[in-house]
Amino acid sequence: xxxxxxxxxxxxxxxxxxxxxxxVDARESAGARGLVLDAPGRPDxxxxxxxxxxxxxxxxxxxxxRHSVVHxxxxxxxxxxxxxxxxxxxxxxxxxxxxxxxxEPGAGTAPLVxxxxx
Numbered sequence: 001x002x003x004x005x006x007x008x009x010x011x012x013x014x015x016x017x018x019x020x021x022x023x024v025d026a027r028e029s030a031g032a033r034g035l036v037l038d039a040p041g042r043p044d045x046x047x048x049x050x051x052x053x054x055x056x057x058x059x060x061x062x063x064x065x066r067h068s069v070v071h072x073x074x075x076x077x078x079x080x081x082x083x084x085x086x087x088x089x090x091x092x093x094x095x096x097x098x099x100x101x102x103x104e105p106g107a108g109t110a111p112l113v114x115x116x117x118x
Contacts, residue, residue: 017060018072023048026072034066039074048074 013033018026023045030037039045051074058064 011066012063013066013068015056015058015060015062015064015070018053018056018070019060021053023051023053023072023074026053030070035064036067036069038069038071040071042074045074051076 013035015035016029016033018029018037021029023039027037037045039048042048053072054075055073057071064070
């Protein structure tokens with residue numbers, strides 16, 4: 001049986017530590033070892049970039065066969081909240097590009113009043 005530096009035997013690799021990595025970096029790290037990442041309940045995971053891995057299974061260092069699935073759970077960066085359900089993500093901004101903020105009706109038309117003391 002051939003031994004590999006990543007794992008115990010042919011085709012085995014050790015699960016990397018993914019907790020604390022951004023989603024994009026976690027996918028890259030796992031892919032470099034021949035592992036597949038899955039985020040339960042996150043159909044947008046293939047497109048997630050800045051969410052951080054907060055939990056993983058199997059644990060780091062666990063030997064697994066190459067092409068195994070590693071489950072990760074994501075959250076926003078520290079201090080940015082992230083609790084609760086984030087779907088649906090509407091409403092979308094109106095079409096047509098950026099719009100400037102309009103002044104309140106009647107704003108800028110008030111008479112100028114000068115206060116003084118006797």
